Amino acid sequence: MGIWTSAPRTIIAAKRPTILVDDLFAGSGEFLIEYAAARRAGLRVYGVASSRFEDAVEAISCFSALKKMKATRILDVTDSPGFWGKPEKIKQVLGPEVIKISSTEINKAYQKADRKIADAYAQKWIKEAERVIEPDETEIRKSGLMYAAMLDLLQKYRTKAITIDCLSLFYTGKLPAYPCLGFCQLNNNGLVGACEGNLPSTTMMLLATYLVGRPGFISDPVIDMARNEIIYAHCVAPTRVFGPEGPANPYRIRNHSEDRKGAAVQSLLPVDELVTTFEINGEATEMVIHQARTTRNVEEDKACRTKLAARPEGDLKRLLNEWDRFGWHRVTVFADLKKKLEAVCALTGIKLIYEA
Numbered sequence: 571m572g573i574w575t576s577a578p579r580t581i582i583a584a585k586r587p588t589i590l591v592d593d594l595f596a597g598s599g600e601f602l603i604e605y606a607a608a609r610r611a612g613l614r615v616y617g618v619a620s621s622r623f624e625d626a627v628e629a630i631s632c633f634s635a636l637k638k639m640k641a642t643r644i645l646d647v648t649d650s651p652g653f654w655g656k657p658e659k660i661k662q663v664l665g666p667e668v669i670k671i672s673s674t675e676i677n678k679a680y681q682k683a684d685r686k687i688a689d690a691y692a693q694k695w696i697k698e699a700e701r702v703i704e705p706d707e708t709e710i711r712k713s714g715l716m717y718a719a720m721l722d723l724l725q726k727y728r729t730k731a732i733t734i735d736c737l738s739l740f741y742t743g744k745l746p747a748y749p750c751l752g753f754c755q756l757n758n759n760g761l762v763g764a765c766e767g768n769l770p771s772t773t774m775m776l777l778a779t780y781l782v783g784r785p786g787f788i789s790d791p792v793i794d795m796a797r798n799e800i801i802y803a804h805c806v807a808p809t810r811v812f813g814p815e816g817p818a819n820p821y822r823i824r825n826h827s828e829d830r831k832g833a834a835v836q837s838l839l840p841v842d843e844l845v846t847t848f849e850i851n852g853e854a855t856e857m858v859i860h861q862a863r864t865t866r867n868v869e870e871d872k873a874c875r876t877k878l879a880a881r882p883e884g885d886l887k888r889l890l891n892e893w894d895r896f897g898w899h900r901v902t903v904f905a906d907l908k909k910k911l912e913a914v915c916a917l918t919g920i921k922l923i924y925e926a
Contacts, residue, residue, distance in 0.1 A: 573597045578604040582615060587633075587917040591626045592619035609916075616916035625909070632913040635780035640665030642776060643729035647676050648767045649744065650735060655769035655852040663854040663918050664773055669727055673744040676734070679719035680746055687721075688714035695751055695823060704825035705833040710751070713833045717752030720763065731776050732756070735767035740832070748832035750806045751823070757785035757808040758818075764788060765806055766899075770850045774901040781910045783813045786901040787837075790874060791847075791889075798886050800862060802847070802902050803874040807837035811904040824875045836875040838867045839904075845880060846907035847900045850920065857915055858892050858900075860884060860926035861908060878902070884926030892925045 578590055578600060588608075592601035601619060608615040618626045644666045646653065657668035692714035696702055702710070720732055739745035753763030760779060764772035765788050775786040789802035809821045822836040841864045848859040862880035870877060882889060915922040 573600050575600070582608045582613060585613060587614045587636075588616070589626075589629050589633075589913070589917070590615060590617045591629075592617070594619065594621060612919075614917050614919050616913045628909060629913045632781070632910055632917060635777065635910075636665065636914065636917065638780045639777060642666045642731065643727060644668045644762075644769065644772050644776065645723060645727050645729050645732040646670045646735075646767055646769060646772075647673065647732065647739075648735035649673050649739065650767070653769055654735075654767050655773075656854070657769060659852070659854045660769060660773050663920065664777070664850075666731070666773060666776060668769060669729070671723070673739050676719060676723065677744070677746065679722050680715055683715045683718035683722060685715070688718045690714075691717055691751075691755065695755075698818075698821075699823045700820040700838070702823040704830070705823055709747070709833050710823065712747035713749075713751040716747040716749050717755055720749065720752050720756065724761070730760075731762035731764070731772055733764040733767050733769065733772040737766055737828070741829070748805075748826050748834060750826065750832070750834040753806045754808055754821075754835045754837070757787065758810040758814060760785075760814045763806070765804065768899055770852055770854070770897075771899050771901050773854075774848060774850060777914065778901070778903045778905075778907065781907060781914075782903070782905045784811065784816075784903055784905050785813075786903045787876075788899050788901055789876075789878075790898050791900055792873070792877075793886065793889060794879070795886060797879070798881055799865060799879045800882055800886070800889060801868055801877050801879045802900070803868075803877045805834035805874045805876065807835060807839065807876040807878075809835070809837050811839060822875075827874050834875050839876070839878045840864065841866055843904055844906055845902050845904050846911070847902045848907070848911060849896050849900050851896055854920065856895075856921045856923060857911065858896050858923045858925040859908065859911055860889060860924065861906070862926075882926045884924070886926065889926050892923065
């Protein structure tokens with residue numbers, strides 16, 4: 571478009587989410603001035619100044635992801651009177667509508683679930699596992715029934731994301747089986763199954779699938795300063811971290827770590843890979859992000875079954891600073907999401923915090 575056309579200022583003045591792309595040399599002066607002014611004014615503008623055209627395409631693709639977010643529902647299974655996170659804020663900022671159902675409904679779905687589908691998946695999981703350690707076949711079949719029940723609920727509510735307040739419901743006898751194996755299968759298939767009724771993490775997992783077509787997984791991170799590592803630990807993780815068509819990594823079927831019951835996943839995740847880890851706060855006003863390179867799968871009986879160690883790109887000690895405001899959970903994706911998340915935050919008005 572050339573330079574000093576006033577077009578950028580006119581577009582920005584509409585106060586709509588906007589991506590400004592610099593026409594290098596031909597438009598750089600106007601780009602730099604108008605972009606800086608827009609950001610200083612707190613407008614939802616993201617800028618791309620690059621000789622690599624793909625950088626502009628990558629940024630613009632975030633509009634498509636955000637459009638899909640607005641057309642998506644999240645199913646939240648909980649008997650809690652409240653929510654983990656604020657669904658009205660999540661919908662306002664990022665788009666997904668949260669539909670809350672009780673344990674009664676998922677139990678009815680469990681009772682009505684197709685036994686043939688459940689048994690087929692149970693046998694598939696057993697066959698494909700590197701090892702089955704604690705659970706017996708009956709327990710794994712119960713996980714298959716829970717998976718079939720979740721599929722029925724996703725179809726009923728026309729959504730691709732479900733989160734279950736699994737620990738509270740299982741501990742109080744309101745959930746007949748842990749959903750861990752089913753969550754793993756959903757995430758492998760390009761859907762979203764998220765732990766503990768955590769709406770912020772579920773939203774981030776959903777965003778990752780729309781941005782790069784890869785699953786995220788929730789973890790309770792542990793910091794090991796002696797090894798300069800962060801360890802992402804949980805009893806659910808995908809086994810196709812590069813997307814449904816990507817290679818599968820080995821896994822073991824274990825019991826759930828905290829109570830030594832049910833069936834869960836120990837996913838032996840790829841090493842020497844760049845991962846992006848991020849989370850939003852409950853109000854969807856801020857997001858933390860760090861990146862790391864995976865180093866090893868940790869074998870330790872304490873805590874969650876899957877334990878992926880990684881070396882942060884940045885200062886490990888800085889990673890100690892944000893947990894009180896964002897909680898223990900983080901979402902990790904096997905992809906370089908830094909630029910895309912920067913764009914998403916700029917376009918939605920979310921404050922991005924680099925935590926390492």
